[in-house]
Amino acid sequence: MLASLFGIFIASIFVNNFVFSRFLGICPYVGVSKKLDSAIGMGMAVIFVMTMASAITWGVQQVLVKYGIGYYQTIVFILVIAAFVQLVEMFFQKTIPALYQALGIYLPLITTNCAVLGVAVLNITDKRNFIESIVQGFSSGVGFTLALVIMAGIRERLEFADIPKSLRGMPIAFIIAGLMAIAFLGFAGMKLPR
Amino acid sequence: MNQFKVLTNGIWKENPIFVIVLGMCPTLAVSTAVENAIGMGIAASFVLIMSNIIISMIRGFVPNKIRIPCFIVVIASFVVLVELVLKAYFMPLYQALGIFIPLIVVNCIILGRAEAFASKNGVMASFLDGVGMGLGFTLALVIMATIREILGLNKFFGLLVFPKEFPAAAIMILPPGGFLVVGILMGLYVWNKNRLRLKQLNAEKMKC
Numbered sequence: 001m002l003a004s005l006f007g008i009f010i011a012s013i014f015v016n017n018f019v020f021s022r023f024l025g026i027c028p029y030v031g032v033s034k035k036l037d038s039a040i041g042m043g044m045a046v047i048f049v050m051t052m053a054s055a056i057t058w059g060v061q062q063v064l065v066k067y068g069i070g071y072y073q074t075i076v077f078i079l080v081i082a083a084f085v086q087l088v089e090m091f092f093q094k095t096i097p098a099l100y101q102a103l104g105i106y107l108p109l110i111t112t113n114c115a116v117l118g119v120a121v122l123n124i125t126d127k128r129n130f131i132e133s134i135v136q137g138f139s140s141g142v143g144f145t146l147a148l149v150i151m152a153g154i155r156e157r158l159e160f161a162d163i164p165k166s167l168r169g170m171p172i173a174f175i176i177a178g179l180m181a182i183a184f185l186g187f188a189g190m191k192l193p194r
Numbered sequence: 195m196n197q198f199k200v201l202t203n204g205i206w207k208e209n210p211i212f213v214i215v216l217g218m219c220p221t222l223a224v225s226t227a228v229e230n231a232i233g234m235g236i237a238a239s240f241v242l243i244m245s246n247i248i249i250s251m252i253r254g255f256v257p258n259k260i261r262i263p264c265f266i267v268v269i270a271s272f273v274v275l276v277e278l279v280l281k282a283y284f285m286p287l288y289q290a291l292g293i294f295i296p297l298i299v300v301n302c303i304i305l306g307r308a309e310a311f312a313s314k315n316g317v318m319a320s321f322l323d324g325v326g327m328g329l330g331f332t333l334a335l336v337i338m339a340t341i342r343e344i345l346g347l348n349k350f351f352g353l354l355v356f357p358k359e360f361p362a363a364a365i366m367i368l369p370p371g372g373f374l375v376v377g378i379l380m381g382l383y384v385w386n387k388n389r390l391r392l393k394q395l396n397a398e399k400m401k402c
Contacts, residue, residue: 023369030215071277074299114300121296167377181373
């Protein structure tokens with residue numbers, strides 16, 4: 001049990017990294033990776049929302065299956081996630097203003113981050129149970145944050161680099177991501193407990 | 195003339211992938227084969243066109259504060275429609291695209307166009323914008339898939355391109371290839387744009 005949870009944890013961070021191997025959450029990945037501070041803020045918000053969304057959507061799916069309306073999955077999931085993000089935003093604003101200040105502007109962006117809906121759907125297609133879903137949500141968020149923070153570190157340095165004029169900005173960011181994806185491809189051979 | 199401009203805007207001048215840089219996730223993921231790229235392009239274009247039409251119809255009486263959830267519900271309904279149709283009639287394509295079919299909901303292009311264009315313009319213009327953006331998205335997907343499939347599998351539409359002995363670079367169909375191809379294509383796009391602008395400037399100087 002514990003071994004398989006550990007396997008899911010390592011696999012979601014390194015082997016099936018959300019950015020480099022599953023191609024989820026690319027928009028925030030290239031959009032928010034210009035500064036290290038904002039990358040860390042976004043990463044923390046994503047980890048939190050992905051963990052909670054995994055738990056909630058798992059429960060919602062049980063209800064949908066029970067009533068035989070599994071085909072509503074997409075609509076219900078996106079609404080649940082959007083409502084949840086809105087709720088978290090209001091809750092933080094009232095109770096923990098410091099945290100709201102730190103995460104505030106990133107929370108609304110998360111609704112359209114495909115990594116969140118992605119992990120919710122993946123938990124269902126991979127047939128994860130409740131605990132496994134939460135672990136997968138959490139560790140996928142960690143994997144996304146890892147990729148985002150590394151990228152932000154590189155891009156901060158890149159400000160001073162002499163890049164060909166046509167490649168400045170987005171194009172070079174994608175080429176760097178490609179090189180990092182090659183590095184992460186090295187994890188693909190790892191044997192993990194299933 | 196104006197309507198024609200709205201249509202062609204999305205195909206090249208404001209191409210959703212190369213210029214606006216939206217909807218990258220499905221682009222990178224499904225561009226490993228031309229067949230899948232066309233399937234994804236059609237599915238996303240259908241959702242984009244239909245949601246643009248509906249949203250421009252309801253924009254008059256949707257309160258401003260809750261417009262985003264309303265748009266998402268409209269988009270999600272069409273995505274479910276596409277999902278069910280693909281599952282019923284195109285099973286291999288449904289399996290190849292996998293998780294990226296439900297993820298059309300959060301494809302930033304669709305919500306982005308709803309917010310930036312359809313919520314401000316009439317039905318006809320929104321329809322044309324949807325067609326143009328959809329074509330631009332499909333075009334970018336097909337270009338990428340062509341490069342990746344030929345280099346990575348030595349195939350085009352599943353048919354051999356070069357003799358069998360030609361070594362295929364498997365890295366191109368693996369995830370890194372997607373990032374590299376997109377980066378290089380974007381660079382080429384910018385280079386071409388700068389070159390044309392320089393040409394225009396020089397021509398104007400000559401006239402003076």
